[in-house]
Amino acid sequence: xxxxxxxxxxxxxxxxxxxxxxxxxxxxxxxxxxxxxxxxxxxxxxxxxxxxxxxxxxxxxxxxxxxxxxxxxxxxxxxxxxxxxxxxxxxxxxxxxxxxxxxxxxxxxxxxxxxxxxxxxxxxxxxxxxxxxxxxxxxxxxxxxxxxxxxxxxxxxxxxxxxxxxxxxxxxxxxxxxxxxxxxxxxxxxxxxxxxxxxxxxxxxxxxxxxxxxxxxxxxxxxxxxxxxxxx
Amino acid sequence: xxxxxxxxxxxxxxxxxxxxxxxxxxxxxxxxxxxxxxxxxxxxxxxxxxxxxxxxxxxxxxxxxxxxxxxxxxxxxxxxxxxxxxxxxxxxxxxxxxxxxxxxxxxxxxxxxxxxxxxxxxxxxxxxxxxxxxxxxxxxxxxxxxxxxxxxxxxxxxxxxxxxxxxxxxxxxxxxxxxxxxxxxxxxxxxxxxxxxxxxxxxxxxxxxxxxxxxxxxxxxxxxxxxxxxxxxxxxxxxxxxxxxxxxxxxxxxxxxxxxxxxxxx
Amino acid sequence: xxxxxxxxxxxxxxxxxxxxxxxxxxxxxxxxxxxxxxxxxxxxxxxxxxxxxxxxxxxxxxxxxxxxxxxxxxxxxxxxxxxxxxxxxxxxxxxxxxxxxxxxxxxxxxxxxxxxxxxxxxxxxxxxxxxxxxxxxxxxxxxxxxxxxxxxxxxxxxxxxxxxxxxxxxxxxxxxxxxxxxxxxxxxxxxxxxxxxxxxxxxxxxxxxxxxxxxxxxxxxxxxxxxx
Numbered sequence: 060x061x062x063x064x065x066x067x068x069x070x071x072x073x074x075x076x077x078x079x080x081x082x083x084x085x086x087x088x089x090x091x092x093x094x095x096x097x098x099x100x101x102x103x104x105x106x107x108x109x110x111x112x113x114x115x116x117x118x119x120x121x122x123x124x125x126x127x128x129x130x131x132x133x134x135x136x137x138x139x140x141x142x143x144x145x146x147x148x149x150x151x152x153x154x155x156x157x158x159x160x161x162x163x164x165x166x167x168x169x170x171x172x173x174x175x176x177x178x179x180x181x182x183x184x185x186x187x188x189x190x191x192x193x194x195x196x197x198x199x200x201x202x203x204x205x206x207x208x209x210x211x212x213x214x215x216x217x218x219x220x221x222x223x224x225x226x227x228x229x230x231x232x233x234x235x236x237x238x239x240x241x242x243x244x245x246x247x248x249x250x251x252x253x254x255x256x257x258x259x260x261x262x263x264x265x266x267x268x269x270x271x272x273x274x275x276x277x278x279x280x281x282x283x284x285x286x287x288x289x290x291x
Numbered sequence: 292x293x294x295x296x297x298x299x300x301x302x303x304x305x306x307x308x309x310x311x312x313x314x315x316x317x318x319x320x321x322x323x324x325x326x327x328x329x330x331x332x333x334x335x336x337x338x339x340x341x342x343x344x345x346x347x348x349x350x351x352x353x354x355x356x357x358x359x360x361x362x363x364x365x366x367x368x369x370x371x372x373x374x375x376x377x378x379x380x381x382x383x384x385x386x387x388x389x390x391x392x393x394x395x396x397x398x399x400x401x402x403x404x405x406x407x408x409x410x411x412x413x414x415x416x417x418x419x420x421x422x423x424x425x426x427x428x429x430x431x432x433x434x435x436x437x438x439x440x441x442x443x444x445x446x447x448x449x450x451x452x453x454x455x456x457x458x459x460x461x462x463x464x465x466x467x468x469x470x471x472x473x474x475x476x477x478x479x480x481x482x483x484x485x486x487x488x489x490x491x492x493x494x495x496x497x498x499x500x501x502x503x504x505x506x507x508x509x510x511x512x513x514x515x516x517x518x519x520x521x522x523x524x525x526x527x528x529x530x531x532x533x534x535x536x537x538x539x540x541x542x543x544x545x546x547x548x549x550x551x552x553x554x555x556x557x
Numbered sequence: 558x559x560x561x562x563x564x565x566x567x568x569x570x571x572x573x574x575x576x577x578x579x580x581x582x583x584x585x586x587x588x589x590x591x592x593x594x595x596x597x598x599x600x601x602x603x604x605x606x607x608x609x610x611x612x613x614x615x616x617x618x619x620x621x622x623x624x625x626x627x628x629x630x631x632x633x634x635x636x637x638x639x640x641x642x643x644x645x646x647x648x649x650x651x652x653x654x655x656x657x658x659x660x661x662x663x664x665x666x667x668x669x670x671x672x673x674x675x676x677x678x679x680x681x682x683x684x685x686x687x688x689x690x691x692x693x694x695x696x697x698x699x700x701x702x703x704x705x706x707x708x709x710x711x712x713x714x715x716x717x718x719x720x721x722x723x724x725x726x727x728x729x730x731x732x733x734x735x736x737x738x739x740x741x742x743x744x745x746x747x748x749x750x751x752x753x754x755x756x757x758x759x760x761x762x763x764x765x766x767x768x769x770x771x772x773x774x775x776x777x778x779x780x781x782x783x784x785x
Contacts, residue, residue, distance in 0.1 A: 103487035110482040114474035115441070115512040116347060118340035118520045126329060160485065164521050166333040294650040298639075305638035305675065368634030373688070376607055376628035377648060377695075557609040 102156055109157045121162030125171065127154040132175050148180050159189055163196040173205045183213035187223075194226055203227040204237050207244075217248045228261055235272035242276055251284045292383040292390075295374070299391020304398070308356060312349060312399055316406035319345040324410060324417070334418050335426030339434070339520040342407045346435045349403055350396075350442035351470070358392055358449050359466050363459030371557055382549045389450050389545065393443065400439045407431045425522035433530070434519040440537040441512055445470055447544035454548040455555065476500065478513055559619065560584050561606060561699070561732075566615035568601055575601045576612070577754040585698065588721075588731040590745035592738065592773065594781040598754045599734035600631065603703050606732075627692035631704040633684070637677035641667060641687040644676065648691035661694035662687075665720060682713045689720065700724060702733040706740055718743055738773045748773060752780035 113120025131151040135144065155176055158168040169190060177186035190206035207223035210216045224241035227233060238261045246254035255277055262273040303309050323341030330337045365371045365388070374384055408428045415423070445466070452465040482488045483497055515533070518525065566579040575598045583589055591599045604610040606617050607628055619626075635644055641662065649658040662672055665686040676684060685705070692700060702721070706714045721744055725731055735741055741748050742765050750757045750773070757780045762769060 103485070103489070103491040106485060106488050107479065107482050107491060110478035110488075111475045113513070114478055115438075116340065116344055116516060117478060117513045118336065118517050119344050122326075122330070122337050122340055129329075160482075162336075162517055162520075164517070165336065167331050167337075170332055294647060298643075298647045301643065302636045302639055307638075364634070369630055369632075370634045370636065372607075372609060372628065372630040373633055373635070373691070375609060376623070376626065376701075378622070378624040380623075554611070556611060557604070 102153065105153055105157060106160050109161065113161055117161040118165070121158045121165045121168065124154045124158035124161065125165070125167050127151075128158070128171055128175065132179060135180065148182065151180060152176065152182060152185055155185075155189060159193060163193060166197075166199075169193050169197075169202050169205070173209070177209045177213065183209050187214065187219070191223065194223070198231055200227045200230040200233040200237055203230070204240070207241075211244065217244065220244055221248065225257075238273055239276050242280070246280065251280050251287075255280050255284070292379070292387045295379060295383065295387030296391045296394065299388050300394045303357060303361070303392065303395035306357070309395065309399070312352060312357075313402050315349060315352075316345060316403045319348065320406050320410040324414065327414075328417075332422060333425065334414075334422040335424055335522065336520045338411070338414060338423065339426050339431055340516070342410070342431055343434050343438060343516050343520070345407075346400075346403055346438045349399060350438060353396055353399055354442055354445055354449065354470065355463070355467065357395070358446050359463050360459065361392065362388070362449060362453040363456075363462045366453070366456065366462075366557075367459050369557075375557070381553050385450065385454065385549055385552050386545060389446070392446060396439070396443070396446065400435060404432050404435050407435065425520065427522060430519040430522065430524070433525065434516055437515055437530070437533060438512055440534055441473075444537045444540045444544075445473065447541040447548075451544045451548045451551075454552040472503075476503070481513070559698075561617065561619040563602075563606070563617050564615050566602070566605055566612050566617065568598075568605060568610065568612045575754050576605070579615070579751075579754075579756055581749060581756060581759075583730075583732055585730045586728070587747060588725050588733070588745045590741040590748040591732070591734040591751055592736065592741050592748050592777060593734075593751035594736055594777060597736075597751045597781075599736075599751055600703055602751065603628075603701055603732070603734055607701065624695065625698040626701060627695055627697035627699070628701045629688055629692055629703065629705055631707055633688040635676045635684055635687060638675055640673045640675055641679065641683070641690075642672040644687055645690045645694055649694040657696075658690075658694050661690040664693060665690045666716065681708055682710075682716075685709065685713070685717070689717075693724070697729070699730045699732065702731065704735055705733065706735065706737060714740065736777075738777065739770050742770050742773065750776055750780060752777070753783075 109120055109124070110117070128151055131147060131154060135147050135151065138144070138147070155168065155172060158165060162168070172186050172189050172193075176189065177183045187206045187210050190202050190209070194203035194206065203223045204227040207220045207227060210223055211220035214220075221241070221244050224237070224244055227237050228241050238258065241261075242254045242258050245257050258273055258277045258280070262270050262277070320342070323338060323345060326341050327334050327338040365374075371384070375381065379387070408431065411426060411428055411431060414426070448469045449462065449466040452462050452469075456462045456465070480500060483492055483500075489497075515525065561583040563579055563581045563583070566576050567574075568576040579598075579602060591602060593599050601610060605612050606619070607626070608617070639647075642658065645658045645661055646655060649655065649661070663669075667683060667686045667690065671679065671683060676687065679687065689705075700721070705717055705721070709717060718740060721731060721733075725744070731744070733741070733744060742762055745762055747759060747761050749759045758776060760773060760776075
């Protein structure tokens with residue numbers, strides 16, 4: 060009888076403990092912020108530590124850093140307290156840097172850079188720098204093209220936009236659209252002559268199937284140039 | 292020695308923990324698929340990363356929870372007395388036990404490779420080929436094979452420690468320490484090439500780390516894993532050199548182990 | 558069959574002298590006991606004979622090969638994931654056939670229902686029997702037993718003794734170390750008393766009587782206490 064009553068007490072005690080805990084938590088004020096932001100450290104130190112943690116799985120390290128970007132950005136968009144935004148932005152930026160450092164060819168990093176870093180966190184300078192670095196590792200037109208677009212659209216840095224667009228144009232899978240975009244940038248800054256020379260150079264190196272599109276752009280620019288010349 | 296090899300293999304296969312490890316790839320590959328689904332573009336690369344992670348987890352588990360306790364038990368429970376009083380000399384004992392463990396390890400790796408390829412086939416029904424472009428069965432199998440080379444080196448390290456250790460604690464702690472150093476050293480040395488990182492590490496420490504690294508198995512799997520995950524191929528000569536390096540390291544450690552064990556009091 | 562000759566054997570562990578100037582000749586065809594108190598050096602002596610330990614000085618010469626010796630260690634560990642049958646088959650694989658493995662297990666009295674079960678399900682007595690079967694299956698000339706009765710109950714000890722007596726009758730030479738005098742007297746033809754790492758006395762067993770047991774126990778106690 061004594062044994063049974065001891066065992067019967069256990070669920071009762073457990074229930075009492077759970078109910079007490081629930082009541083106590085209800086009574087507490089909500090936490091000021093649930094954000095845990097890493098204290099600021101140098102990027103070099105971060106890279107070293109994360110390299111050690113990733114060990115022989117740098118790809119996984121980059122994947123996890125990318126997930127940190129997702130969760131960090133979610134906190135950023137759902138947190139209304141202005142005070143904690145800057146450290147959080149820096150923390151998310153560091154996750155971008157780590158992800159690229161561990162796996163420079165990871166496309167998701169650059170896709171998130173184009174969106175979250177450039178526009179969501181409003182860090183276009185850092186975004187362009189990251190995309191530019193990525194462009195050196197990847198034989199893929201999108202990365203330098205997006206860097207060029209952000210440089211043009213957000214930073215209003217035409218020289219940089221042109222340089223990046225030209226870099227995009229040199230990638231093996233570049234579509235004619237991008238060459239056309241580059242030509243337009245050159246036309247707006249350096250003039251039509253430069254734009255035509257750029258297009259002729261690109262056409263020479265482009266696959267025959269794409270040359271027709273470039274030829275049409277050259278013809279159009281020449282017509283425009285002729286029209287301006289004849290007016291003046 | 293052949294009898295000892297098969298006996299050791301039988302001993303390991305009959306262990307419950309090993310049978311659990313044989314089933315683990317199925318669970319881990321499901322987790323890998325779930326993890327892959329969290330990403331956007333480069334799903335193939337993430338999937339391959341996950342499978343390589345699975346390989347590392349299993350290999351580490353085999354090293355720490357099968358190889359080390361197995362060898363340690365031989366000393367602690369004095370199973371060496373039973374074996375060494377059969378018509379087996381010390382060299383045959385050491386190499387026979389190692390080869391038996393290796394065969395069990397290769398069985399585990401084969402199971403993992405089969406499950407990985409099946410999981411890859413499953414992804415065809417989940418995600419578009421475009422997103423899985425960088426993942427291919429050949430690279431996954433190659434990556435798992437190269438990872439297993441690394442861990443064979445580490446098993447040889449465990450055997451080397453066993454050849455002089457007096458108990459299980461020594462075997463475990465030294466093997467773990469070597470594994471940890473081998474895990475950390477290569478990425479640290481690679482990271483030190485980066486300008487940001489080089490600023491934080493003093494040159495003297497860099498030189499010291501480079502020197503120490505020569506004594507450890509060169510677990511440069513990180514670079515290789517990244518390349519394979521992105522669908523790049525490795526040249527035949529790279530693969531051969533990699534395998535040759537680890538095989539040579541294993542053989543050197545086996546020789547050293549036999550030399551030490553021969554002179555050891557049991 | 559050949560003898561085992563130990564000449565001026567000396568062994569220390571960390572400056573602690575375990576064996577001091579041991580010289581014995583172990584004649585074949587006999588059952589020889591090494592009797593001594595705990596820490597007398599019995600196990601170390603056996604390990605030197607089996608070359609598990611290298612002596613600091615002296616030598617052990619035996620003109621028999623490793624396959625002609627079988628050893629039963631004190632508290633012999635057997636892998637728990639393997640069955641008794643597979644364990645004996647493994648030991649047999651070097652020198653004997655599989656049928657002989659069955660015969661060995663029958664001879665040691667391990668019940669047939671346990672043969673294919675993993676050793677983790679065996680009692681201590683069953684493990685001991687399996688270890689003995691591993692020895693016997695190889696038809697060795699010498700059985701070297703290190704405290705073979707350790708941990709067994711009275712019935713188990715009796716059964717072990719009967720087994721060894723049977724092997725003795727079949728012509729095997731036995732070297733047994735123990736601190737249990739009665740077992741020694743029942744089994745051995747000659748008992749060498751080891752105390753403090755030295756051979757004190759060799760006594761030929763005559764009539765296996767209680768008097769002989771008492772005599773040896775007294776001798777052992779005297780040597781252990783240092784009164785002789």
